[in-house]
Amino acid sequence: MPEIVAFNTIDAGIEPEAEKVQARATQAGPRGRKPRRALSGRNIMIYGTLIVVALYYLLPLYVMIMTSLKGMPEIRLGNIFAPPLEITFEPWVKAWSSACTGLNCDGLSRGFWNSVRITVPSTIVSIAIASINGYALANWRFKGADLFFTILIVGAFIPYQVMIYPIVIVLRELGVYGSLTGLIIVHTIFGMPILTLLFRNYFAGLPEELFKAARVDGAGFWTIYFRIMLPMSMPIFVVAMILQVTGIWNDFLFGVVFTRPEYYPMTVQLNNIVNSVQGVKEYNVNMAATILTGAVPLFVYFVSGRLFVRGIAAGAVKG
Amino acid sequence: MAGHTRGSGRPNQWSRNLNAKFASVPMILTAVVIFLGGTIWTVVYSFTNSKLLPRLSFVGLDQYERLWAAPRWLMSVQNLLIYGFFSLVFSLVIGFVLAALMDQKIRFENTFRTIMLYPFALSFIVTGLVWQWLLNPEFGIQSVVRSLGWTSFAFDPLYNSNIVIYGILIAALWQGTGLVMCLMLAGLRGIDEDIWKATRVDGIPMWKTYLLVIIPMMRGVFITTLVIIASGIVKVYDLVVAQTSGGPGIASEVPAKYVYDYMFQAQNLGQGFAASTMMLVTVAIIIVPWAYLEFGGGRKRA
Numbered sequence: 001m002p003e004i005v006a007f008n009t010i011d012a013g014i015e016p017e018a019e020k021v022q023a024r025a026t027q028a029g030p031r032g033r034k035p036r037r038a039l040s041g042r043n044i045m046i047y048g049t050l051i052v053v054a055l056y057y058l059l060p061l062y063v064m065i066m067t068s069l070k071g072m073p074e075i076r077l078g079n080i081f082a083p084p085l086e087i088t089f090e091p092w093v094k095a096w097s098s099a100c101t102g103l104n105c106d107g108l109s110r111g112f113w114n115s116v117r118i119t120v121p122s123t124i125v126s127i128a129i130a131s132i133n134g135y136a137l138a139n140w141r142f143k144g145a146d147l148f149f150t151i152l153i154v155g156a157f158i159p160y161q162v163m164i165y166p167i168v169i170v171l172r173e174l175g176v177y178g179s180l181t182g183l184i185i186v187h188t189i190f191g192m193p194i195l196t197l198l199f200r201n202y203f204a205g206l207p208e209e210l211f212k213a214a215r216v217d218g219a220g221f222w223t224i225y226f227r228i229m230l231p232m233s234m235p236i237f238v239v240a241m242i243l244q245v246t247g248i249w250n251d252f253l254f255g256v257v258f259t260r261p262e263y264y265p266m267t268v269q270l271n272n273i274v275n276s277v278q279g280v281k282e283y284n285v286n287m288a289a290t291i292l293t294g295a296v297p298l299f300v301y302f303v304s305g306r307l308f309v310r311g312i313a314a315g316a317v318k319g
Numbered sequence: 320m321a322g323h324t325r326g327s328g329r330p331n332q333w334s335r336n337l338n339a340k341f342a343s344v345p346m347i348l349t350a351v352v353i354f355l356g357g358t359i360w361t362v363v364y365s366f367t368n369s370k371l372l373p374r375l376s377f378v379g380l381d382q383y384e385r386l387w388a389a390p391r392w393l394m395s396v397q398n399l400l401i402y403g404f405f406s407l408v409f410s411l412v413i414g415f416v417l418a419a420l421m422d423q424k425i426r427f428e429n430t431f432r433t434i435m436l437y438p439f440a441l442s443f444i445v446t447g448l449v450w451q452w453l454l455n456p457e458f459g460i461q462s463v464v465r466s467l468g469w470t471s472f473a474f475d476p477l478y479n480s481n482i483v484i485y486g487i488l489i490a491a492l493w494q495g496t497g498l499v500m501c502l503m504l505a506g507l508r509g510i511d512e513d514i515w516k517a518t519r520v521d522g523i524p525m526w527k528t529y530l531l532v533i534i535p536m537m538r539g540v541f542i543t544t545l546v547i548i549a550s551g552i553v554k555v556y557d558l559v560v561a562q563t564s565g566g567p568g569i570a571s572e573v574p575a576k577y578v579y580d581y582m583f584q585a586q587n588l589g590q591g592f593a594a595s596t597m598m599l600v601t602v603a604i605i606i607v608p609w610a611y612l613e614f615g616g617g618r619k620r621a
Contacts, residue, residue: 046423053417054434060449060493061437067452079463080453133346140339148343148350155354157606159554161578161595165364165373165588166357189349196346221338250442252557257583267444271561274448283452294445301440302433309436309501 068092068288075283091284095292099285101272108289111269115249117180118265122187123244127237130192134199135225139211156193164257178260186254195240202236203229242304243311246297266293358599365592373588382593392594395572398484403552405488410548414499419529422507436497447561450490451477477563480570487562487571499544506540542609549605553598574598
């Protein structure tokens with residue numbers, strides 16, 4: 001299972017220094033790092049390459065921001081890399097509150113709030129269910145549990161396209177096709193393999209004595225989950241939350257397939273605004289809208305730092 | 320494990336561990352109904368002539384024959400092969416080289432890592448739209464280079480059907496190489512320091528150490544990364560929709576988009592099911608040998 005491997009390797013990558021330092025300290029002989037000239041050819045090569053690469057990665061973000069702050073006349077005349085001569089926030093206002101998709105002209109704000117209404121419950125429901133699954137698999141294995149779990153993990157590799165139509169039918173039978181509830185169910189389903197794996201591995205790593213002691217004291221399934229497992233597992237819940245918030249916010253396919261236009265998430269609405277064929281293209285508004293859509297996952301990314309790396313390493317297979 | 324601990328005679332098989340079973344109902348339903356049932360359902364219906372609604376009137380391999388005769392599907396497969404090959408090669412090579420550079424005990428490692436990984440936090444839609452703008456021939460990179468004096472400079476992949484898939488590749492690499500770098504870096508950090516010392520003592524040049532010692536040692540990381548990238552490649556959809564909508568013409572169509580369009584736009588379900596079954600087969604070809612290699616010798620507990 002690639003997720004497990006990736007997850008562990010990332011873990012190994014995060015805190016290797018302490019061990020290395022220790023290893024070095026126990027050796028005899030001269031201590032400390034060999035003094036090195038700061039401007040050796042080797043260093044210039046390494047830092048030069050890394051800086052060029054970093055600039056390449058930053059370039060699109062820079063261009064996005066610059067374009068979104070320019071007026072259309074300046075964009076037509078100027079060059080996309082040049083900073084704006086005259087800074088205007090007009091495109092941002094327009095992208096948020098009055099950009100058009102088809103006949104609706106109430107801007108991206110609608111998509112934003114839809115995405116919030118999709119992401120918050122989907123994240124909570126999917127994590128709640130997956131954590132209980134993981135707990136049952138780690139501590140209360142019943143006959144056949146491993147079989148279901150294997151199907152679940154194999155299912156993570158099946159292209160979504162294969163399962164989309166059957167899900168449409170199931171949701172239609174349940175009467176929730178096209179609604180927010182339906183989309184929340186879909187996100188819960190497709191988040192389940194990776195999250196269940198994440199929680200199962202985490203709970204299996206907790207000391208078993210703890211569980212046994214609670215059992216001896218007469219605690220049952222739910223008591224142990226809420227009173228012992230849950231409070232002890234906050235870090236993994238945070239990782240799962242990062243994974244789900246960014247994943248669900250960035251989703252496009254499920255939003256298109258499983259919701260009606262009035263519930264379209266932000267990504268779908270953004271695509272409709274930018275790639276609409278009618279009207280004059282307003283590149284500055286488009287770029288402002290693009291930044292607005294990317295802002296939430298970017299915020300999560302910059303705030304969560306290394307936890308994000310753990311999350312995506314675990315969820316890389318989801319992408 | 321637990322749950323079997325109480326051995327008071329032989330209680331009813333069903334009532335034992337009831338809470339856990341009850342709590343696992345969503346998982347069991349997802350696994351059995353959606354993943355297993357849904358997949359079988361789609362494969363079965365790919366042999367029918369369903370149009371607007373799924374109907375069980377079997378037509379054998381008709382849908383597949385039609386699929387492999389459709390220019391648009393052939394174009395999609397060709398694009399996926401080109402895109403898949405280059406994104407595998409480039410993301411592994413670039414990812415590894417960057418990781419090797421990051422592993423030279425450099426300063427500001429965290430800053431570089433943050434910069435290289437942030438595109439991965441963005442959605443494919445955002446990625447596609449940014450690169451659509453950067454590759455816009457009227458205003459983007461092409462026009463900037465031309466305004467510098469090189470007036471015959473041509474770089475308009477999104478408007479040239481021969482190279483449009485490479486335009487998508489550029490955006491995909493920008494988004495995904497950071498992750499590969501992170502996975503590779505984690506792999507490099509797992510290599511024993513003594514290996515490096517030994518090769519230094521023997522006077523083996525660094526590039527040779529990487530090529531002949533380190534990379535073979537990182538086999539597991541490479542395979543994992545490969546599987547992750549490959550299963551992402553097959554699913555590529557949003558990026559194409561945002562960047563080119565499959566155009567110009569059908570030049571940048573991909574299988575996932577073919578499936579969506581036939582299921583939900585062209586009302587030709589049978590074609591959609593056949594195409595998605597082909598995607599399933601592709602993934603199976605990637606996953607089964609890997610799973611066999613990795614878990615063939617008995618199941619390991621993670």
